[in-house]
Amino acid sequence: MSISMSAREERALLSWRKIPHLKCGVVSPNARYPLRHNATLTFTAAAGDCKFASVSIAETKLHHLTPTTSQLLKHPLAVLAFVPRDAALFSAGAIAGAAAKTFTAPLDRIKLLMQTHGVRVGQDSAKKAVGFVEAITVIGKEEGIRGYWKGNLPQVIRVIPYSAVQLFAYEIYKKIFRGQNGELSVVGRLAAGAFAGMTSTFITYPLDVLRLRLAVEPGYRTMSEVALSMLREEGFASFYKGLGPSLIAIAPYIAVNFCVFDLLKKSLPEKYQKRTETSILTAVLSASLATLTCYPLDTVRRQMQLKGTPYKTVLDALSGIVARDGVSGLYRGFVPNALKTLPNSSIKLTTYDIVKRILAASEKEFQAIAEENRNKQKNINN
Helix, strand or coil, X not given: CEEEEECCCCEEEEECCCCCCEEEEEECCCCXXXXXXXXXXXXXXXXXXXXXXXXXXXXXXXXHHCCCHHHHHHCHHHHHHHCCHHHHHHHHHHHHHHXXXXXXXXXXXXXXXXXXXXXXXXXXXXXXXXXXXXHHHHHHHHHCHHHHHXXXXXXXXXXXHHHHHHHHHHHHXXXXXXXXXXXXXXXXXXXXXXXXXXXXXXXXXXXXXXXXXXXXXXXXXCHHHHHHHHHHHCCHHHHHCCHHHHHHHHHHHHHHHHHHHHHHHHHCCHHHHCCHHHHHHHHHHHHHHHHHXXXXXXXXXXXXXXXXXXXXXXXXXXXXXXXXXXXXXXXXXXXXXXXXXXXXXXXXXXXXXXXXXXXXXXXXXXHHHHHHHHHHHHHHHC
């Protein structure tokens, strides 16, 4: 078996002679990077004993196609083409997530106050709930404009690794749950989303608890102050208080969100699938459906995270909230959360889509420079 790299066409050419009981898998390389860094070949014996196999890889040097400094100064966008695509998309997702969280932070703060009011004021308090407008007024009166963004820093810090781990884990789990034909079923897609959500939640959960304490409990000004107080008074286990309901809440949410988003996009005509507005609308619909079905579990985990919470288990919290506030108590703060979902999904996907278009443009500029250098080399050789 042999693989050769054509400098003129910049593509891998594969030739082989059949070896009995042998399966061959090849991942085509990216022409911008050396073949040895991108080509992956795997061999497995299908049946019987495999006694012999031969593999050879030949690579033509393409250094003369690399852009010069003057060319990069003339086409600065081409510099981005040197960044590995996965790393570039990872950074784009992190930036998009941080921007979306910062923009919607006031709605998130209002939602948290509405969700946790019952536990914070005490079970015997006559005032069982705080309304949306009242929560806005209380924050502005007691803490000023900055109060609406209180607790946003740990949330932004959390969302960067959270998004990275979730997206990476989702890709890994999709490979695991693919069928023998390489297709991903609806059940497999749901399972991949659920496990990705639980993985990212488990890793970044302490930051989520810190963000909640900083946002709703008085007297704290910084993350480090909250963390030291929790360690001193409640121990390390307090950083994972409410993890169980959090995992239970996030698994169906991410599963439904990712699955519905993928299926809706695939159901549309191809000419609409690549449009930015299509991605935004699809993301809003999928996130809304996921929020509506999974929000009660989010309320439960928020109340279990608070210091002095009377709830020990998910069932205990569910029955306690319903007994105190009725079924509507499980959806306390749903309106600001729903209002947050729309701009959050829109900003995140729009930012991500813009960065992807910039990356595509950088690759086109890089290929244009490579074509220019190839023609120059061809003229020299002639």
